[in-house]
Amino acid sequence: MTLPRALPLLAVLIGAAGASAQEGRPQAGRTFAEANCARCHAIGATGTSALPAAPAFRDLHRRYPVDQLAEALAEGIGTGHAAMPEFQLEPAQIADLLAYLRTLRR
Numbered sequence: 001m002t003l004p005r006a007l008p009l010l011a012v013l014i015g016a017a018g019a020s021a022q023e024g025r026p027q028a029g030r031t032f033a034e035a036n037c038a039r040c041h042a043i044g045a046t047g048t049s050a051l052p053a054a055p056a057f058r059d060l061h062r063r064y065p066v067d068q069l070a071e072a073l074a075e076g077i078g079t080g081h082a083a084m085p086e087f088q089l090e091p092a093q094i095a096d097l098l099a100y101l102r103t104l105r106r
Contacts, residue, residue, distance in 0.1 A: 024092075029100025032093055033057065040083065045104060051083060058104040066101045070094050 033043040042049045042056035049056055060066060076088040089097065 024095030024097070024099030026096070026099040026103050029096035029098070032097055033100060036087065053083070057101060060101060061105045066098055066105070069101070070098060073097065 030043070033041075037043055037057070040049060040051040040054040042054075042058070045058055047056070055063065060069070073087065073089045073094045074091070076086045077084070
């Protein structure tokens with residue numbers, strides 16, 4: 001295949017990869033939550049949060065539209081209690097974490 005003929009195919013593949021990255025990877029989001037959130041929050045479909053003030057991830061969609069959390073994650077989540085560290089996530093991390101949170105709505 002010549003380069004001019006390959007360019008449209010390459011553009012389609014790059015576009016598909018970008019769309020996939022925006023959708024996020026739920027397992028990567030869970031891995032992030034396990035590493036950064038699980039010491040306080042219940043991050044799974046069951047269980048209680050180790051810190052009573054920390055909401056269970058499976059309940060977040062009841063308090064906030066999950067997709068609207070993207071901006072807060074990008075800007076840095078800050079809360080009214082000192083135990084919550086401030087996080088500022090990269091776009092791929094945000095997409096992954098939101099993808100994971102969406103799996104908990106079911």
